[in-house]
């Protein structure tokens with residue numbers, strides 16, 4: 001069964017459309033923090049898309065408007081800046097900035113699985129180097145559900161290729177979060193069976209992007225590109 005790759009990036013930007021700017025009046029600083037955007041994630045996702053010749057499905061409005069990586073009905077779907085909006089206004093946010101991405105990606109996976117392909121979904125994210133004073137040890141986190149056989153297999157392949165590219169790289173499974181926690185791939189696991197859909201959040205430490213060391217950042221991008229390429233090549237053989 002041929003393996004194909006679908007690239008997504010839910011936290012690619014910090015855009016706030018003009019009609020919602022008032023929600024952040026006087027609090028614009030937050031839009032330039034990790035709470036609003038995954039620094040570097042859009043760059044990495046675009047780099048992968050270009051190098052692998054794949055389309056990229058991304059959300060460029062800030063997660064502080066509506067959180068594209070959370071399921072309907074969860075506490076974190078709306079941020080402290082949008083929580084208090086009226087029900088209709090929240091619905092409008094969902095219709096404009098949440099459902100289109102979800103529907104588009106889901107339709108693409110549906111199309112691929114219907115054609116008999118296996119789907120490797122890589123949702124590209126980055127995480128803040130320290131949270132609440134705690135330094136996170138991972139440099140690259142592979143988030144997945146170990147209960148799912150295809151994910152388990154591909155996770156180990158991806159890690160092996162990353163370590164092959166750089167044995168020193170701290171590549172950890174399910175760090176800084178467990179892959180089975182709520183997120184877009186978790187939602188999609190409920191829709192597609194484990195032999196056809198493997199959903200990953202690939203989480204990269206933002207320190208590489210934030211510390212201004214362009215060489216280190218480019219090296220991480222390259223290692224990830226090579227590793228994904230190798231996994232896809234093996235899957236097509």
Ligand SMILES: [Zn+2]
Nearest residue numbers: 011038125126
């Ligand atoms: Zn993210």
